[in-house]
Amino acid sequence: MITKYTIPHFFYQWAAVLLLLFLGGFMLCQAQTRSFTIGDVTFTMNFVEGGTFNMGAQNTDNTLPGYEAGADFNENPVHAVTVADFYMAPYLITQELWETLLYETPNAEFEQQWFEGAGLGNQYPAYYITYNDVQRFITALNDFCHYTQQLSDDEFFRLPTEAEWEYAARGGKQSQGYVYAGSNTASEVAWYVENSPESTQKVGLKKPNELGLYDMSGNVMEWCSDLYGNYTANSQTNPTGPANGTYRVLRGGVYMRPATLCRIAARSYAFDNTRVSYYGARLALIANPPTGVNTLQTDKPTGYIQGTQLHIVNLSGTTQIALYNILGQKVAAYHIASTTHNINMLSFPKGMYILKLNQTTQRIVW
Numbered sequence: 001m002i003t004k005y006t007i008p009h010f011f012y013q014w015a016a017v018l019l020l021l022f023l024g025g026f027m028l029c030q031a032q033t034r035s036f037t038i039g040d041v042t043f044t045m046n047f048v049e050g051g052t053f054n055m056g057a058q059n060t061d062n063t064l065p066g067y068e069a070g071a072d073f074n075e076n077p078v079h080a081v082t083v084a085d086f087y088m089a090p091y092l093i094t095q096e097l098w099e100t101l102l103y104e105t106p107n108a109e110f111e112q113q114w115f116e117g118a119g120l121g122n123q124y125p126a127y128y129i130t131y132n133d134v135q136r137f138i139t140a141l142n143d144f145c146h147y148t149q150q151l152s153d154d155e156f157f158r159l160p161t162e163a164e165w166e167y168a169a170r171g172g173k174q175s176q177g178y179v180y181a182g183s184n185t186a187s188e189v190a191w192y193v194e195n196s197p198e199s200t201q202k203v204g205l206k207k208p209n210e211l212g213l214y215d216m217s218g219n220v221m222e223w224c225s226d227l228y229g230n231y232t233a234n235s236q237t238n239p240t241g242p243a244n245g246t247y248r249v250l251r252g253g254v255y256m257r258p259a260t261l262c263r264i265a266a267r268s269y270a271f272d273n274t275r276v277s278y279y280g281a282r283l284a285l286i287a288n289p290p291t292g293v294n295t296l297q298t299d300k301p302t303g304y305i306q307g308t309q310l311h312i313v314n315l316s317g318t319t320q321i322a323l324y325n326i327l328g329q330k331v332a333a334y335h336i337a338s339t340t341h342n343i344n345m346l347s348f349p350k351g352m353y354i355l356k357l358n359q360t361t362q363r364i365v366w
Helices: 009-030 095-102 131-147 162-169
Strands: 033-038 041-048 051-055 079-083 086-088 221-227 248-251 267-270 284-286 303-306 309-312 319-324 330-336 341-344 352-357 360-365
Touching: 033 095, 033 131, 041 095, 041 162, 051 162, 079 162, 086 162, 095 131, 131 352, 131 360, 162 221, 162 248, 303 360, 309 352, 319 341, 330 341
Parallel strands: none
Antiparallel strands: 033 041, 041 086, 051 079, 086 284, 221 248, 248 267, 303 309, 309 341, 319 330, 319 352, 352 360
């Protein structure tokens, strides 16, 4: 005899509730992006939830974390790194976005402009851009987005730190442990010497990684905010690289080089003013404003960079001075009773800072 079972009505009610919760959570996840518009161009930023990961790679012991047969000497020691929440652009900065914001190509000399042979068009990455070019682009972008109120006063675009870049390329908390950004097969996610030896390619044509980020392996190398330095075995939280150095970090591999350079852990470096056809950039956005910094007042700036000195003038009475880096960390603090004060910026990496004077603040680009 076959017994017929009846599913209770309350089961359907609970199933409906669970489905709604699931869909709500999915929609919330999908909403973890922000959109910005410059002229006729709109671009998005994906939220990256912070976390802890093993940064780097080693090729000596396959029983230890970070083992990769192709790991290079400057990728070890593997070390634990914790990063805070941030936003990362799913696509490289495109030629369209660059030209729309700055009304220019990177250099007036033909051989260092975008051209057909290396990839020319709106959706191709902006290349032939130096680290210094990118800082000028980011400054203009921040100014525009603050002026149009697309950013709050204490938010700003910047380059990712090297740690943030690697964490995002690995997929953050969604990481599947891939060697390349989104796959263990380079051709699925990367443009490199075997499938694009002569030219960059339009952004977003390969598979994204776990966070929906494209081209983090191959196509063009990406400038990071850090000065280049050797790793240490120490655990770190929100590292920003060494305070001093000769070169700037680049990550992500390149269209004209082998797949091994497209590995997530692979590192490269160059001078700030190096301009070649395979250097590009990707935007990051601070997710948590610096603690204690409330309002940006830039109409009457009292701080300015001249040479290597940050000059602070027109002070009155006793002033509490604080300098915050791109991650909102306080890197310097002073209690000043005079009308002027100078800070030697050689002690700090190049980049954007927030200068706080009592309760007023100002963006500083060093």
